[in-house]
Amino acid sequence: MADPMKIRATVQGDVADVRVLMAHPMETGQRKQGGKPVPLHFIQTITAQLNGKTVFSADISQAISRNPVFAFKVKGAKAGDKITVTWKDNKGESRTDETTIRGGS
Amino acid sequence: MRLGLAAMMAAGAAVLAACAALQSSPRDGALALMQRDFHAEGIAGMDRLKEDDVQAACNKYKDSPPAELDAKLRGKQYAGVKWPADGKLLGDWKAGEKIAQNGRGMTWRDKGGVGGGCYNCHQIGPDTTSFGTIGPSLYQFGKLRGYGTDIQRYAYAKIYNAKAYNVCSQMPRFGHVGALTEAQMKDVTALLMDPASPVNR
Amino acid sequence: MRQALMLAVAAAVAAVAPWPQAMAQTEDPVAADFDKFRAIMEEANPAELFEAKGEQLWRTPRGPKNASLEQCDLGLGPGVVKGAYAQMPRYFADVDRVMDAEARIVHCMITLQGFKREDLAKKPFSSATKTPDPVSITTYVAAQSAGMKLAPQQTHPKEKAAYEIGKEIFFYRAGAYDFSCASCHGVDGQRIRTQPLPNFTRPEQAIRAIQGWPGYRMTGGVMHTLQWRLNDCFRQQRFPEPDYASEMMSALLTYLTVNAQGQEYKGLGIKR
């Protein structure tokens, strides 16, 4: 099973700054290991929800770096709100993690 | 059984090293530890940890040996330079540029005669901005010094064995250790000395 | 625009002065830009994924003895992780030698959990598909010293001896290319290709040997510790290969860390 994501969400005013780290090899299909090509293996879609409502989604290619990092901003969020992130890859594997928005300093 | 013996020997060496580390000079301690805690890997054998006369002098005198020793060592290094049998010192500057760009050579998984890694330390051609500053700029090498045979010989010998001119130079001895072949050294000499080379444009 | 200007200036300098030594001394705008974007990336560093994994490995009973590492003494008492990394390498009486963090973690995995040294030393560095457990655990331990001042111990005679021996190793020229560590890291203001080379003999620059490790390396997208960093330096120094987590490595790490004494350790980094 895929390793958990790390999601950090902090709110300043009413804007939440969300940063997501994903553990994924993002194989381009071009790399070789022991003389054999490593098959294409990459995250294709990402969805992020604020309290169950989709705010941010993405379709991506294998050109996103290994162990992907994304950041986005959501207006109208407050400390204690829930952020849920899901990714799915081209092999049908997926992972969902969530975090609670923390108040900014 | 054999493993047991090896383990005993290793333990013995460890005790020796530990004693050396505590009782003798830091240098002796370092030598004993390095002898014990390095292992041969790929083309890099344990013999590489042994100092030759040049390395020993530079280590002992912190890169500035006494004048007499310095001159003696330089002379010996210069005498070891093997000149091309056909008497020609300039090869193909285009091939030389490729050798200068290539930083591989003499590490664990390398094969001999791969690259010179010249750009790691030197500015050379005008088109490469990704160059190091450990050595001086070689841009316009021939243009500034002239294209005569004496300068050609200087360039070739310096690549072959930089220690022939400066005993504790940080530059490797490419010919002396067989990191570059004769043909490759001619090509790099051409990169610096051919009037048509971009270095001298 | 700024780039173009810099190139023009560089060209002009090169045209007038055949030996533009001065260039090495000036602040390199490309390097400054690298630092800026690296700092941006460190705000969300994939290294944190390995830190999380390392914490789990630290707490979970594992190995032939089915024990966790929570009784591992990193120098501040069994199980104390916070601040331990910033105070290593240090002398450990139970082994009667100086150990750096990773060497100590490997020691704990052997003594507490029953893992075998040869297994841990077989493939000690991360690949694209596998991150060895000691790497993740060292990442976790190091992260718990973020923001602290480096205070490697120098009270025990063996700690002092390790520093002196490490210094000898640092300056020892040998191998196919006559290099020592100091060939690249003993002079101010030099760079290899575009990469700046800090002078580790100076306290304010020596921190750059320690800072950012363990680090997430962009090349290959893998997690590496100082053990890997020194191993790869020796490879490029054209030396044979150093033994993983050996006393020799601890001695060299002692020299480097003591030189950086008192500097703040900022935690996990992102490396080229």
Next chain:
Amino acid sequence: MQQSRRSVVRAGGALALFAALGGALLRPGRALAAWNKSAFEAKSAVDAMRALGMANAEESKDIEIRAPDIAENGAVVPIDITSNIPGTTSISVFLEKNPFPYTGTFDFAAGAMPFVHLRAKLGESTPVRVVVAAVGKFYTTAKEVKVTIGGCGG
């Protein structure tokens, strides 16, 4: 500064409006909302943009791309994109010199601001082209990122 903040606020307002109108309008050119295989497999940015229905994008100065002029390592190039175009619903990225230039589309809804930070692999020096979808129209700009040879360090 002031103005760009105001336009962001306005963009937020427009977003809410479009959210009320329904999802289909939010994804002009991506109405089917499936991972667009033909766009992702296109070998040129132009072909990919055509497959996404974005070929007619017009140049805009209201899109900010923050990325290094020279990347320290092509394997991980950080890119920040902010759209100051009111009603922005998505940001698409094309790395023109990559074997498969189309790198992704980021959709914003229900209060998400038109900003994204991502990290991408650049095979060589390339223009980073961005296409913004806003109120049924497409806008574009690009920034060049150079990839060079580094040293051994780290």
